[in-house]
Amino acid sequence: MSDQLQHQPQEKRQIPPSILVLMVIFFLLFCFIFIWGISPVNEEGSISAPIHASTQAVYGIEDNRLIPRISKNIIRDVILDHNPYATAEIAQRMSSLLANLQTPVPEVTLSLKNQAIATSLASTESPAFTSTAFPTASLEPSPFPSPTALATTIPTVLPTALPPVFIPTSTPIPQQPQPGIQVVKKLASYEDNDSSNSITFGDRLWYEFKVSNTGDTSLSQVSVEDISFSLAVSCPNSKLAAGNSMVCTADTFHSVTAQEVNAGEVTNKALASGDYDGVYYQDTDKLTLPIEQNPAIQVSKSLRSYDDNDSSGGITQDDGLWYQFDVTNAGGVTLTNIGVTDDTFAIPITCPSTVLAPSASITCLANTSHIVTLAETQAGQVVNAATASGAFNGTTCTDSDTLTTTVIAPGLTSSISGQVRNDVDGDGDFSDADTGIPDVTIELYDGSCTVGVDCYSLQTDSGGMFSFADVPAGSYILFEQDPPDYVSTADSVSPNDNQIPVTVSGGVNSSGNIFLDWVDLSVCSDPDPVSGFVLSSSPADGETGVPLSTTTLFVTFNTPMITFGSGSVLDINNFGSNIANSTLGGNVPILNILYDSTTKTASLTIDTSDSQWQGGSEFLLQVKSVIRNACGVKQDVTVDIFFTTE
Numbered sequence: 245m246s247d248q249l250q251h252q253p254q255e256k257r258q259i260p261p262s263i264l265v266l267m268v269i270f271f272l273l274f275c276f277i278f279i280w281g282i283s284p285v286n287e288e289g290s291i292s293a294p295i296h297a298s299t300q301a302v303y304g305i306e307d308n309r310l311i312p313r314i315s316k317n318i319i320r321d322v323i324l325d326h327n328p329y330a331t332a333e334i335a336q337r338m339s340s341l342l343a344n345l346q347t348p349v350p351e352v353t354l355s356l357k358n359q360a361i362a363t364s365l366a367s368t369e370s371p372a373f374t375s376t377a378f379p380t381a382s383l384e385p386s387p388f389p390s391p392t393a394l395a396t397t398i399p400t401v402l403p404t405a406l407p408p409v410f411i412p413t414s415t416p417i418p419q420q421p422q423p424g425i426q427v428v429k430k431l432a433s434y435e436d437n438d439s440s441n442s443i444t445f446g447d448r449l450w451y452e453f454k455v456s457n458t459g460d461t462s463l464s465q466v467s468v469e470d471i472s473f474s475l476a477v478s479c480p481n482s483k484l485a486a487g488n489s490m491v492c493t494a495d496t497f498h499s500v501t502a503q504e505v506n507a508g509e510v511t512n513k514a515l516a517s518g519d520y521d522g523v524y525y526q527d528t529d530k531l532t533l534p535i536e537q538n539p540a541i542q543v544s545k546s547l548r549s550y551d552d553n554d555s556s557g558g559i560t561q562d563d564g565l566w567y568q569f570d571v572t573n574a575g576g577v578t579l580t581n582i583g584v585t586d587d588t589f590a591i592p593i594t595c596p597s598t599v600l601a602p603s604a605s606i607t608c609l610a611n612t613s614h615i616v617t618l619a620e621t622q623a624g625q626v627v628n629a630a631t632a633s634g635a636f637n638g639t640t641c642t643d644s645d646t647l648t649t650t651v652i653a654p655g656l657t658s659s660i661s662g663q664v665r666n667d668v669d670g671d672g673d674f675s676d677a678d679t680g681i682p683d684v685t686i687e688l689y690d691g692s693c694t695v696g697v698d699c700y701s702l703q704t705d706s707g708g709m710f711s712f713a714d715v716p717a718g719s720y721i722l723f724e725q726d727p728p729d730y731v732s733t734a735d736s737v738s739p740n741d742n743q744i745p746v747t748v749s750g751g752v753n754s755s756g757n758i759f760l761d762w763v764d765l766s767v768c769s770d771p772d773p774v775s776g777f778v779l780s781s782s783p784a785d786g787e788t789g790v791p792l793s794t795t796t797l798f799v800t801f802n803t804p805m806i807t808f809g810s811g812s813v814l815d816i817n818n819f820g821s822n823i824a825n826s827t828l829g830g831n832v833p834i835l836n837i838l839y840d841s842t843t844k845t846a847s848l849t850i851d852t853s854d855s856q857w858q859g860g861s862e863f864l865l866q867v868k869s870v871i872r873n874a875c876g877v878k879q880d881v882t883v884d885i886f887f888t889t890e
Contacts, residue, residue, distance in 0.1 A: 423523070424459035425484075427468060427516030429531040432493065435793055438576075442536040445505045445576035445602040446853050448497035448793065449533070453477060455516045456489040463518030463525070468492045471528075472512040484518060497792075499853055502601050505535050505576045506636075539639060540575035541600075543584060543632035545647040551613060558652040558716030561621040564613035565649060569593060571608055571632045573600040575641070579634030584608045587629040587644070600634060603835075608632075621651050624717060624749050650749055652717040658748035660688065661711035662736070662757030664704050664724060670762035672734035680708020681727060681761060688712050689721040696811060696872070699723075717749035722757055723806070725872075730761040732804065739841050741807050777801055778867055779844075783887035790889045792859055797823070797848040799867060799885075804844055811872035813839050813846050818871045823850060824864045826886075830856035832863070862888045 432452040438444055453468045466484045468477040479492035504510040510533050517526045551564035559565070569584045579600045584593045595608035620626045626649040633642045664686070665678040681704065688700035704710050722744040726732055736758040737744045746754045782798040783790045805813035812818070814837050822831035836849040848865075850857070865885040 421461045421520070422459050423461045423463065423518075423520040423525050424457070425463060425466070425516055425518045425525050426456045426458045426527050427514055427529045428454045428456075429512065429514045429529045430454070431531070431533060435497070437795065440536065440538070443500060443510070443533060444536050444538065445500055445502060447500050449500065449510065450497050451475065451494040451512065451514075451531070453492040453494075453514050453516065453529075454489055455479065455484065455492060457484040457486050457518070459520075459525070460486050461520050462486060463520055465524075466490075466516070466518040469515045469517075470494060470512065471515055473498045477514075496859075500535060502578055505537060505602065506578050507535075508537055509534050535576070537577050537636070538575045539577050539579060539634065539636040539641045540573075540643075541579060541582075541632050541634045541641050542572045542574045542643050543630060543645050544570040544572075545628065545630045545645045546570070547647065547649055548609065556652065556654075556716065558718060559616060559626075559649060560652050560654060561616050561618060563616050565616065565626060566613045567591065567610045567628065567630070567647070569608040569610075569630055569632065569645075570605060571595065571600065572605040573602050573634070574643075575636075576602050577636045578602065579636055579641070581633070581635040581640075582606070583634075584630055584632045586610065587631055589614050589628060593630075616651055621653060623651070624653065625650055650718045650747075653750065656751035657714040657716055658751055659711055659713045659753045659755075660715050660720065660722065660746050660748065660757065661709070661753070661755045662686075662722065662744070662759070663710070664708045664759045664761060666708075667733045667760040667762045670733050672740070672760055674734065674736065674758055674760065678760065680704065680706070681730070682706045682708060684708065684710075684727050684759075684761075685725040686710045687723045687725070688715070689723055690718060695723055695806075696725075715748055717751075719745070719747045721745050724759045724761075726761055730763055732759065733762045734760040741804065741841055743807065777803065777871070777881065778883040778885075781865070781885045783885070785885045786887070788888040788890075790887050792852070792857065792889055794889075795849060795852050797850060797865060798845055799848065799865075800843065800845045802844070804841060805839065805846070806872050807839055807841075811870055813837070813871055815871075818868045819848060820866050820868070824866075825856045825858070825861050826864055827861040828856055828858060832856045857889075859889050862886060 430452060432450045434443055434450065435448040436442075437446050437448070443449070451470070455466060455468060457463055463484045464482065466479060466482055468479060470477055475498060476495040477492050478495055480490050484490060498510070498512070500510055511530060512532075513528060513530045515526060515528050517524050519525075546568055548566045548568040550559055550566060552558075553563050554560055567586070571582060571584060573579050580598060582595055582598045582600050584595060586593060591614060592611040593608050594611055596606050600606060614626070614628070616626060627646065628649070629644055629646040631642055631644040633640055635641075664681045664684040666681050667673075667676070667678055669676070684704040686702055686704065687695055689695055690699070693699035700712060702710055702712070724732070724735075724742045726742060732740055732742050734740050735742065735744055736756065742759065744757045744759070746757065748754050778799055779802040780800045783794070801813070807814050816834050816837060819834055819837070822833045824831050832854045833851045834848050835851050838847045839845070840847070863886070865887075867883040867885070869882045
């Protein structure tokens with residue numbers, strides 16, 4: 245029996261449900277009494293709590309109800325139990341709620357009934373319960389707000405009084421200096437070398453530069469640099485006060501080049517700089533000037549030689565004529581496609597170049613000759629025209645020239661005759677009964693000989709008469725060599741230069757060619773041993789500081805000079821074809837010579853665009869003794885004229 249009782253399983257004891265209900269009720273009453281005992285109550289049986297610290301999570305701001313005094317952890321647990329949102333959003337809302345629960349609230353006066361309780365609550369650690377006033381809420385729990393309500397921003401309650409804020413007084417920042425400089429470049433003047441009233445090739449440009457201090461500080465070491473042409477620039481001062489200006493000028497000029505003319509403009513850039521406190525301030529200005537583009541071409545046709553097939557000494561039927569064509573660029577731009585057309589005979593012509601720079605010249609030659617025809621022989625002349633052309637920027641310019649060549653009919657010749665007379669009173673009157681001068685040399689120049697060397701010549705007879713017989717048809721010049729101690733007073737054809745042009749054809753004679761001479765020992769005596777036959781010059785021998793703007797040199801002779809042949813004053817070779825730069829060892833070409841028989845002065849135009857025409861150089865102009873005076877005397881002294889440019 246005992247063993248049976250020992251191994252019989254024991255029944256499990258269970259607590260009756262009624263006892264469990266009583267225990268739960270007892271626990272809830274205990275909790276309620278405990279909370280009621282430690283919480284301040286009001287007349288409605290609720291506690292005062294900082295409603296602002298919990299309304300964001302549970303209550304709306306307008307929900308003025310009392311809530312039980314519970315810890316913030318309990319409130320968090322309740323929220324976590326009832327909040328339907330994701331864990332991340334709950335954490336965010338709890339962070340905001342906990343921050344608001346600890347926010348101070350304004351103080352209010354409690355009712356008399358609650359003063360004692362408020363006093364005891366003031367010593368508690370909960371940050372949510374202070375002696376401040378807050379809206380009360382009923383004990384009924386409030387349902388959780390919707391997500392929209394949870395997101396509503398709760399305004400922050402600021403203390404009624406804020407401590408004063410100290411704002412320090414700001415110190416004014418001094419204004420920084422503003423340095424500045426400006427340059428304006430302009431054309432001060434230019435040398436209009438071709439009198440075109442516009443800027444063209446070879447004209448000289450002089451620049452000036454206005455420099456202004458546009459800042460509020462003075463500038464030092466102020467200078468201007470010509471960037472494009474590297475011209476030296478001078479300024480009146482190296483310092484410039486604020487707001488002031490000054491004009492700087494270029495020390496030299498710029499000559500317009502062919503490249504600039506072809507471009508139609510000349511552009512130059514300048515740089516101005518000034519120093520302030522070790523920093524250089526700069527400004528640039530660019531000046532562009534238009535250049536007149538005037539393409540032009542000139543052609544001169546001449547007989548280079550002829551084939552004297554019948555050895556007649558003149559141009560006759562069946563002789564061959566060889567032509568040449570001198571083409572010059574008479575404009576200010578470079579011409580291309582240079583060519584010459586023989587308009588009359590369609591003879592092919594070859595030019596050494598198809599490009600021609602301004603003022604440059606070339607000689608084009610006929611590839612074949614023209615054979616003189618019977619009709620031309622009967623007419624006594626050959627007339628031929630030619631046209632030269634050149635192009636610039638799609639525009640073609642042309643020029644034509646006509647040459648007339650005399651043809652001698654077979655068996656028809658002429659004579660040329662005249663007299664040299666002694667003009668006793670020196671009045672140049674051909675009607676006076678003056679006697680002839682014997683033994684005077686007369687030469688007949690036909691364009692192919694050299695006067696005084698191989699031209700036709702003879703001596704006047706005792707009555708001063710002369711006559712050239714059997715002269716082929718053509719154009720000639722009679723040249724008289726004045727006898728010693730005589731000077732010419734008049735020629736039957738002006739001017740008075742001891743030259744008479746004559747043309748004969750068809751067997752017709754030319755007579756009445758008169759030269760009048762007058763004895764003048766002072767003129768026809770030997771020249772001054774120092775100056776030779778040169779009376780003066782400009783620049784003078786030994787002159788210094790000659791301006792670079794000088795384009796013409798003048799030489800005045802002490803007697804009239806002849807103007808044709810190898811001894812002509814117009815022959816460039818008699819001046820060496822150039823002036824020598826003794827300093828640099830080069831030459832400046834002579835472009836042209838003019839002679840004034842009234843003043844007995846030769847004008848020599850030089851090429852100042854040549855690189856040898858430089859300032860501070862010594863130049864030599866040499867007048868050779870081969871030049872003849874009007875008395876027919878070849879001078880034995882070569883005159884050297886030295887001068888130095890500025």
